[in-house]
Amino acid sequence: AGSDNDARFHMGDGTLEISMRLHALNRARLCKAFRAIISDEDGDLIILEGGKSRCRDATDHEELFRQESFFHWCFGVKEPDCMGVIEPHTGKARLFVPRLPIEYETWMGHILTREEWRTMYAVNEVLYLDEISSFIGMRTSLFFPKGVNTDSGVEHPVPVIEDVVSSRTEKEFVELFELLSELRMVKTEMELDVMRYSAAVSSAAHVEIMQKIRPGMTEYQMESLFQHYCYSKGGCRYTSYTCICASGSNGATLHYGHAAAANASTIQDGSICLFDMGTEYHCYGSDITCSFPANGRFTDDQEMIYEAVLASQRAVFEKVRPGVSWPDMHVLAERTILEKLIAGGLLVGDVDEMLEARLGAVFMPHGLGHTLGIDTHDVGGMLSGHPKRDSRPGLKSLRMTRTLRKHMVVTVEPGIYFNPALIEKARNDPILSKYLRMEEIDRFRTFGGVRLEDDIVITSDGYENLTKVPRNVADIENVMAGAAWDSTP
Amino acid sequence: AGSDNDARFHMGDGTLEISMRLHALNRARLCKAFRAIISDEDGDLIILEGGKSRCRDATDHEELFRQESFFHWCFGVKEPDCMGVIEPHTGKARLFVPRLPIEYETWMGHILTREEWRTMYAVNEVLYLDEISSFIGMRTSLFFPKGVNTDSGVEHPVPVIEDVVSSRTEKEFVELFELLSELRMVKTEMELDVMRYSAAVSSAAHVEIMQKIRPGMTEYQMESLFQHYCYSKGGCRYTSYTCICASGSNGATLHYGHAAAANASTIQDGSICLFDMGTEYHCYGSDITCSFPANGRFTDDQEMIYEAVLASQRAVFEKVRPGVSWPDMHVLAERTILEKLIAGGLLVGDVDEMLEARLGAVFMPHGLGHTLGIDTHDVGGMLSGHPKRDSRPGLKSLRMTRTLRKHMVVTVEPGIYFNPALIEKARNDPILSKYLRMEEIDRFRTFGGVRLEDDIVITSDGYENLTKVPRNVADIENVMAGAAWDSTP
Numbered sequence: 009a010g011s012d013n014d015a016r017f018h019m020g021d022g023t024l025e026i027s028m029r030l031h032a033l034n035r036a037r038l039c040k041a042f043r044a045i046i047s048d049e050d051g052d053l054i055i056l057e058g059g060k061s062r063c064r065d066a067t068d069h070e071e072l073f074r075q076e077s078f079f080h081w082c083f084g085v086k087e088p089d090c091m092g093v094i095e096p097h098t099g100k101a102r103l104f105v106p107r108l109p110i111e112y113e114t115w116m117g118h119i120l121t122r123e124e125w126r127t128m129y130a131v132n133e134v135l136y137l138d139e140i141s142s143f144i145g146m147r148t149s150l151f152f153p154k155g156v157n158t159d160s161g162v163e164h165p166v167p168v169i170e171d172v173v174s175s176r177t178e179k180e181f182v183e184l185f186e187l188l189s190e191l192r193m194v195k196t197e198m199e200l201d202v203m204r205y206s207a208a209v210s211s212a213a214h215v216e217i218m219q220k221i222r223p224g225m226t227e228y229q230m231e232s233l234f235q236h237y238c239y240s241k242g243g244c245r246y247t248s249y250t251c252i253c254a255s256g257s258n259g260a261t262l263h264y265g266h267a268a269a270a271n272a273s274t275i276q277d278g279s280i281c282l283f284d285m286g287t288e289y290h291c292y293g294s295d296i297t298c299s300f301p302a303n304g305r306f307t308d309d310q311e312m313i314y315e316a317v318l319a320s321q322r323a324v325f326e327k328v329r330p331g332v333s334w335p336d337m338h339v340l341a342e343r344t345i346l347e348k349l350i351a352g353g354l355l356v357g358d359v360d361e362m363l364e365a366r367l368g369a370v371f372m373p374h375g376l377g378h379t380l381g382i383d384t385h386d387v388g389g390m391l392s393g394h395p396k397r398d399s400r401p402g403l404k405s406l407r408m409t410r411t412l413r414k415h416m417v418v419t420v421e422p423g424i425y426f427n428p429a430l431i432e433k434a435r436n437d438p439i440l441s442k443y444l445r446m447e448e449i450d451r452f453r454t455f456g457g458v459r460l461e462d463d464i465v466i467t468s469d470g471y472e473n474l475t476k477v478p479r480n481v482a483d484i485e486n487v488m489a490g491a492a493w494d495s496t497p
Numbered sequence: 498a499g500s501d502n503d504a505r506f507h508m509g510d511g512t513l514e515i516s517m518r519l520h521a522l523n524r525a526r527l528c529k530a531f532r533a534i535i536s537d538e539d540g541d542l543i544i545l546e547g548g549k550s551r552c553r554d555a556t557d558h559e560e561l562f563r564q565e566s567f568f569h570w571c572f573g574v575k576e577p578d579c580m581g582v583i584e585p586h587t588g589k590a591r592l593f594v595p596r597l598p599i600e601y602e603t604w605m606g607h608i609l610t611r612e613e614w615r616t617m618y619a620v621n622e623v624l625y626l627d628e629i630s631s632f633i634g635m636r637t638s639l640f641f642p643k644g645v646n647t648d649s650g651v652e653h654p655v656p657v658i659e660d661v662v663s664s665r666t667e668k669e670f671v672e673l674f675e676l677l678s679e680l681r682m683v684k685t686e687m688e689l690d691v692m693r694y695s696a697a698v699s700s701a702a703h704v705e706i707m708q709k710i711r712p713g714m715t716e717y718q719m720e721s722l723f724q725h726y727c728y729s730k731g732g733c734r735y736t737s738y739t740c741i742c743a744s745g746s747n748g749a750t751l752h753y754g755h756a757a758a759a760n761a762s763t764i765q766d767g768s769i770c771l772f773d774m775g776t777e778y779h780c781y782g783s784d785i786t787c788s789f790p791a792n793g794r795f796t797d798d799q800e801m802i803y804e805a806v807l808a809s810q811r812a813v814f815e816k817v818r819p820g821v822s823w824p825d826m827h828v829l830a831e832r833t834i835l836e837k838l839i840a841g842g843l844l845v846g847d848v849d850e851m852l853e854a855r856l857g858a859v860f861m862p863h864g865l866g867h868t869l870g871i872d873t874h875d876v877g878g879m880l881s882g883h884p885k886r887d888s889r890p891g892l893k894s895l896r897m898t899r900t901l902r903k904h905m906v907v908t909v910e911p912g913i914y915f916n917p918a919l920i921e922k923a924r925n926d927p928i929l930s931k932y933l934r935m936e937e938i939d940r941f942r943t944f945g946g947v948r949l950e951d952d953i954v955i956t957s958d959g960y961e962n963l964t965k966v967p968r969n970v971a972d973i974e975n976v977m978a979g980a981a982w983d984s985t986p
């Protein structure tokens with residue numbers, strides 16, 4: 009219907025308008041792949057459960073709802089407590105929504121009619137949740153995605169629907185989960201447009217921070233500024249993950265910024281900042297890290313480490329394209345870092361030997377990058393049929409073991425960190441210690457770290473960079489001194 | 498120990514320093530009351546479980562942790578996944594903390610030693626969680642708080658500890674839950690200092706918004722500005738609840754601002770704003786609503802409604818003190834509103850009759866206010882032994898049915914709303930309709946609403962207002978025109 013083409017999400021003037029055709033296309037891709045791979049029976053139904061509204065602990069504090077990611081991919085619905093049913097044969101999509109009590113109108117707002125729901129999300133039909141059992145009726149060829157997140161180990165559960173039983177197997181449910189994950193991993197043009205937007209908003213916010221930061225400020229003031237910029241200028245209400253605003257030695261803690269390490273240090277003159285922050289729009293995220301000197305001027309040591317990381321990122325950019333193995337890119341990044349640390353006088357020895365000994369993981373203990381999408385550590389990195397997780401230091405932290413495909417979005421985020429515990433361990437290791445020039449490394453004891461993280465789309469012959477921040481040392485110093493910077497996609 | 502007196506929480510320069518003695522006093526109050534009311538056996542142990550870290554759905558997205566409220570009251574611990582054991586006989590407090598893997602050091606930060614934990618939270622001893630069973634050993638006089646939140650109906654669960662059984666009864670667990678709730682409801686001086694701070698930060702943020710708002714801006718830009726102000730100026734990372742930034746007719750939706758009604762309207766010239774926003778510091782919250790014209794100048798109608806609500810709030814302020822029944826205050830607020838609406842020409846008839854017919858609930862469908870503390874809708878409003886919930890319109894929305902006690906903190910938040918559905922219903926009601934002058938009320942169809950919400954402490958002979966925002970029409974217009982305003986406590 010013509011009107012369905014007008015269904016849109018946006019957050020007002022100047023924010024991106026997103027057509028609900030994005031989700032219709034996702035569903036069409038799902039139906040096609042489902043029929044080709046899992047089942048082509050006439051009565052098949054794919055059933056998804058949306059995220060649920062929830063109170064914090066045993067309180068009356070209702071958490072701000074953010075849609076469950078698989079459900080969002082299929083339907084783009086912002087409301088909690090819904091379900092969705094897709095007929096892979098016909099492509100028909102039905103939403104099942106809560107039948108809200110009349111008091112909802114007073115407390116929460118207008119109760120949408122079924123037709124208003126239908127128009128807003130451009131689905132074929134909307135029914136009430138209490139009608140789902142009778143809608144399914146005698147049909148038993150029911151498919152639910154079921155699987156385990158390969159990063160967190162948390163299980164995506166199968167919903168319980170009263171009076172309804174499926175004749176399909178657990179194995180088929182897992183197949184559906186993996187199929188959905190694979191589809192989510194490869195983005196459509198419409199999805200990429202949203203991700204271009206999120207990354208541009210985040211980029212501009214990082215630039216804002218580079219221009220406003222001064223030694224003596226507190227780290228969380230930069231987190232606050234980032235969030236404020238993304239929300240007030242871009243309509244982005246949620247960050248993709250908790251902001252990491254690490255200055256000085258805090259930068260050596262990879263996931264700094266959580267409740268127990270709460271971005272609460274004062275930013276010191278002479279220290280380097282490592283700010284890993286990304287926003288999301290319509291649940292499509294970004295994940296960007298900038299590193300720069302708090303006072304706007306790199307010291308020689310800071311520049312040396314910075315250039316090593318930048319060289320590592322650029323080495324990867326030169327190679328990425330469809331068919332390239334992601335673990336190979338990790339090793340390439342590591343090799344570049346090791347070479348630069350040798351050139352900088354911090355390491356001594358043969359690079360191939362160092363790689364074999366996993367010395368790189370002392371300075372870059374995390375993986376080179378991960379898939380990015382509706383989740384920050386997006387799905388699809390380690391599905392069945394692809395290589396298993398490597399057990400060696402550094403490589404074991406990779407969230408993706410497979411080769412790149414066109415329209416995957418991945419982060420490329422090499423880094424060098426001076427983590428006292430890891431360096432101490434290496435120094436006491438009979439093999440690793442011989443490569444370390446401790447008399448030089450000691451100078452970096454409280455340095456922290458440098459990470460450069462860009463979000464890229466794999467294209468047919470290379471990549472497109474969604475991240476629009478200054479990366480050259482000269483550009484950073486100029487921007488921090490007040491020069492203009494254009495972050496538009 | 499002397500060093501224990503130095504244990505403090507703060508967020509850096511200019512933010513409030515909070516001594517961990519605040520929590521030691523809470524525990525001492527708990528022990529004393531427990532021995533007097535529940536049990537005075539030598540081997541008694543009170544066991545509390547802290548909040549748990551959690552991923553969003555089946556993802557690798559770790560939610561920003563905020564401590565469970567009962568646990569916070571007892572221990573002030575910001576880290577997830579802990580437990581606490583208190584001996585009511587000796588007052589001794591022990592924390593049980595996770596034994597973190599060595600990788601934590603790389604990803605999350607320094608692994609605290611037990612002594613560092615002990616010093617940071619000024620408890621008697623710190624052990625590891627995997628030691629809790631053996632610590633408890635053969636003891637069976639174990640007390641767990643167990644109960645149901647009277648606002649949300651969510652149950653506070655009893656933790657499962659391997660190899661441990663309690664000989665105490667479910668009834669005793671409920672008693673402990675109610676005892677803790679009662680204690681949490683009556684604040685200590687140290688707690689009040691924190692609440693003064695939260696309310697002052699929120700007040701200043703509201704003033705900032707009054708000065709920066711312009712028609713044409715989007716509602717969520719004001720939410721963003723509020724959060725940014727509270728975080729960057731006050732070190733307050735969490736809001737007490739999702740911001741309600743309602744302009745124009747959105748103001749008639751009491752809990753506007755959630756994911757499905759996301760503060761996304763453009764603020765129109767000539768509309769009135771109803772902004773209900775509060776921040777928390779060290780988990781102690783504030784809950785403040787300001788209403789003002791978007792363009793800085795009240796129209797006659799806006800001023801009439803505003804003055805009615807202000808008169809209602811002031812009528813309550815004149816009466817509040819220990820021993821006063823909260824439902825009586827609700828009726829007083831309602832009476833004032835009805836009188837003013839009669840004077841304003843919107844209603845006609847006898848106020849006592851109107852109260853009897855519950856006409857007030859058409860214009861103020863919510864309760865007058867609620868307890869405030871570590872939760873926004875704090876505990877203790879409806880414990881056993883106090884009056885049950887009233888079933889009549891308006892009164893049934895009261896979250897507290899009891900009389901006021903010294904050092905309770907409550908919100909006083911009368912409001913007048915023009916909710917089309919409620920007015921339509923009243924117009925079709927044979928009794929209510931006769932009081933309505935619809936020819937006048939029709940003018941307010943898209944008005945929205947006015948709410949004025951202050952956070953007050955009940956003192957021995959009245960109250961102390963923690964909220965420091967302009968409330969007079971003249972003050973508001975002056976502040977919106979740029980006049981300075983002092984929100985310090």
Ligand SMILES: [Mn+2]
Nearest residue numbers: 295419421461
């Ligand atoms: Mn990342």
Ligand SMILES: [Mn+2]
Nearest residue numbers: 784908910950
């Ligand atoms: Mn309130």
